[in-house]
Amino acid sequence: MAKQIYYEDVEVGSEVTALKKIATTRMLVQYAGASGDFNPLHYEEDFAKNLGVGKPIVHGLLKRAWLVNLMTDWIGQDGKLKKLSCRYRGMDYPRKMKGFDEPHDGETWWCKGKVTKKFIENEAHLVECEIWVENGKGEKNTTGGAVAALPSRAK
């Protein structure tokens, strides 16, 4: 794991360490099973087509989990995630599988973020971040924000 980041290490404009992700059809099945979200929208071609999204889409909630992963990796184990929000603005489509565990070549997703504010409130050292997931076409289809408390070197 990366070394612990402190409140004093961060400035407005600092980048959250980017996190790389790939969505595959296999992963959508795995996510459906682990989450209990069995909406056919994420595995049934005709259902997705009839709903008007073309073909099965990546769960918004999976992209949301990536953003949580982005933040918790960055703030480390002494950081505390206080708030996170995101909106799903567009559809993302998974890579198909070539082998049991190997996806076809295709899109790669990057989770990114930037510090927009840092402040101390009730003795907590807080940072506010803008966060998003960028797909292989450069589209930011999932955008949101997060607030986290970081440990301080001052204490």
Added chain:
Amino acid sequence: MAAFVVTDSLKLLIGQKEPPIVFKIEEGAIQRYARAVGDSNPLYNDVEYGAQSKWGRVMAPPGFTGWPVAAGFDIFKLFEKLAKAGAPMGLLDGGVEYDFLAPVGAGDVLIAEIKIAGMEGRETKMGPTMVTTLESTYTNQRGAVVLVTRNTFLNF
């Protein structure tokens, strides 16, 4: 095309609470979720590591608690009820807001309380759409509120 008009029979459902649901946070469910979303943090994956941590157990990543994972309720039943009251049948997830108030880990027993916080008629690229907001509060076995979530859905 026009904005969806929220009918009176739908408006009656705003503020209505679902019966509270009690459920347990299971270690195996946390591990399966962490693997499925590709989060390799040992605190969520490794029983030994969790036991040695300051928490003394496997912890749930933020976002594990809440719909759809550890939510305790079937959201599609709720949307069937809305559809019967006149909501459009198409359903897409619009987004979510979390307030993480206290940690959640394996063995915790939570009470989920969910209500329909709002319905709003709009016009989106999917056509006439109703934006439905659900608000949920999760309380642990010690009486502490651990999480408040607001989920937004598009019915079109």
